Amino acid sequence: MSGDHIYSALSEEHGGDARWAFGTGFTDALAGVDTTVPEGVDGDDLALYCQMLGDDALVQAQRLTDWVTDAPELEEEVALANIALDLIGQARLLLARAGQADGSGRDEDAFAYWRGPEEFRNVHLAEAPRGDFARAILTLLVLSSARLAVFSRLSSSKDPVLAAVAAKAVNELAYHREYAVSWALRLGDGTPYSHERMVAAVADVWPLTGELFATHPVEARMAAQGVGVDPAEVGQEVHRVLTEVLTAATLDAPASFPEPVVAGRQGTHTAELAPLLREMQKVAREHPEATW
Amino acid sequence: MVTTTRQEQHERVWRAAAAVTDPELPMLTLADLGILRRVEIGDEGTARVWITPTYSGCPALAEMRADVDRAVRAAGFDQVRVHTELSPPWSTDWITDEGRRKLLENGISPPGAAPKRADGPVPLTLLPTRTVPRCPQCGSGQTEELSRFGATSCKSLHRCQSCLEPFEHVKEI
Numbered sequence A: 001m002s003g004d005h006i007y008s009a010l011s012e013e014h015g016g017d018a019r020w021a022f023g024t025g026f027t028d029a030l031a032g033v034d035t036t037v038p039e040g041v042d043g044d045d046l047a048l049y050c051q052m053l054g055d056d057a058l059v060q061a062q063r064l065t066d067w068v069t070d071a072p073e074l075e076e077e078v079a080l081a082n083i084a085l086d087l088i089g090q091a092r093l094l095l096a097r098a099g100q101a102d103g104s105g106r107d108e109d110a111f112a113y114w115r116g117p118e119e120f121r122n123v124h125l126a127e128a129p130r131g132d133f134a135r136a137i138l139t140l141l142v143l144s145s146a147r148l149a150v151f152s153r154l155s156s157s158k159d160p161v162l163a164a165v166a167a168k169a170v171n172e173l174a175y176h177r178e179y180a181v182s183w184a185l186r187l188g189d190g191t192p193y194s195h196e197r198m199v200a201a202v203a204d205v206w207p208l209t210g211e212l213f214a215t216h217p218v219e220a221r222m223a224a225q226g227v228g229v230d231p232a233e234v235g236q237e238v239h240r241v242l243t244e245v246l247t248a249a250t251l252d253a254p255a256s257f258p259e260p261v262v263a264g265r266q267g268t269h270t271a272e273l274a275p276l277l278r279e280m281q282k283v284a285r286e287h288p289e290a291t292w
Numbered sequence B: 001m002v003t004t005t006r007q008e009q010h011e012r013v014w015r016a017a018a019a020v021t022d023p024e025l026p027m028l029t030l031a032d033l034g035i036l037r038r039v040e041i042g043d044e045g046t047a048r049v050w051i052t053p054t055y056s057g058c059p060a061l062a063e064m065r066a067d068v069d070r071a072v073r074a075a076g077f078d079q080v081r082v083h084t085e086l087s088p089p090w091s092t093d094w095i096t097d098e099g100r101r102k103l104l105e106n107g108i109s110p111p112g113a114a115p116k117r118a119d120g121p122v123p124l125t126l127l128p129t130r131t132v133p134r135c136p137q138c139g140s141g142q143t144e145e146l147s148r149f150g151a152t153s154c155k156s157l158h159r160c161q162s163c164l165e166p167f168e169h170v171k172e173i
Helices: A043-069 A076-102 A108-113 A133-154 A161-186 A192-208 A215-225 A232-247 A273-286 B004-017 B059-076 B097-105
Strands: B036-041 B047-051 B081-082 B143-147 B155-160 B168-172
Touching: A043 A108, A043 A133, A043 A215, A043 A273, A043 B097, A076 A108, A076 A133, A076 A161, A133 A161, A133 A192, A133 A232, A161 A192, A161 A232, A161 B047, A232 B155, B004 B036, B004 B047, B004 B059, B047 B059, B059 B081
Parallel strands: B047 B081
Antiparallel strands: B036 B047, B143 B155, B155 B168
């Protein structure tokens, strides 16, 4: 370690055996990917659509990290952190895609750290308070099931970048759902106490499920262009999945989802989102010149 | 300057990039992992390398790109571009036989066949469907899963019921 500054050997410019305390310099999640917007596809719509899918993942991931150092067991903490990491990876790709599609050239950090709550497009269930472990499991079960249904269809999107991101995410979402299923079964069909907590979790989470299947005009237009998926189309499939899991977990599955009403997709949020973002954006906003 | 053919340059770039190791699984090279997709020499002598991420959120990817960049420069190329290729998505089926052998030698259980998924809805399974990995230490088939999520995204944690040793398994994805 030589140089004027004791950290100089850790910086990217140093070459040789440099490590990456200050980043590798390779930050573009989509570097080298052909990012041309396909002909006939509206770039602004595509950007908003990518923000919707990316924000769901980013906000859910930030909420999941509440469990780090606070999960019932170390294994579950590691599991939830790993799931959050997958979702952040999906969000990075989608937000990077958004910045190319609308021609603004904004990078993923610009979207994650420099938008206010009213510019976020995630559904309310992603920002809802974490609650207890039962509620976290049920939230994960619902969100991963809905996202999996959408993303498995997006794998054939007319936008090749979105299709590739989705095809990759499908494998990850499938094991997120598997993890949630295994705990839903264990807790629902466990002790009377764990069962009771799961019953309460269903009662808390279910009212927020309707929005997942509400169609925002951007989603409708993207679906019509063969780029996106109309969430209303996956409702039945997701309901079937949830009913099967809840029934096996000896829990009562509500007969249908609540009425689908667009909310978060148009930037209307609950009071929970602002403090979540404040925490997530704190370092970036206090040190706007920092890179990592 | 020694004149080399395009073919020789191509091989040199491939060898340099292929030998870079994964920071999380240092016994594996990028070639063993199956994440090195292709290399190309541009007309102006630029070495281009395409790698694919394992998991969307794999934090090692940026480090691997920096390592590839450095290795190819060390092989004599001033202009290096390391690109990401997303499609087709990586699966553990891309890990080579050589890679699997090295994992086992290092006490990590290699992945079985990745789950096959047809287009359309991903089927729901209520029971664990994963194959039970063999203990990499004693070879016993009597093992239990401790946690589906290990120290890195790509591994799960298990324990052998014969020799009682805990071990890691690279998850099928």
